[in-house]
Amino acid sequence: MATMTEAQLRSGVIFGDIETSEYVYMPASELGVDHPICVYEYGDKREDMDLNEAIRTIRLRSLRPASHPRLGKSSC
Numbered sequence: 001m002a003t004m005t006e007a008q009l010r011s012g013v014i015f016g017d018i019e020t021s022e023y024v025y026m027p028a029s030e031l032g033v034d035h036p037i038c039v040y041e042y043g044d045k046r047e048d049m050d051l052n053e054a055i056r057t058i059r060l061r062s063l064r065p066a067s068h069p070r071l072g073k074s075s076c
Helices: 004-010 051-060
Strands: 015-017 022-025 037-042 045-050
Touching: 004 015, 004 051, 022 051, 037 051, 045 051
Parallel strands: none
Antiparallel strands: 015 022, 022 037, 037 045
């Protein structure tokens, strides 16, 4: 069963913390894919991660739905 966080990621919601400039999201090109790659941005760095790692990062860093400086509120 999918978690709420997973469902939100799969629908394009961007999780982040504006204070620390951290963002986790699923790029629009990955929406609907069986094994999607998500993006973790922090500072001026960017890393790819699988969906489970993205969910763990969101929980560990206490990220919430946020507006990305370039993408807005959705990656779609």
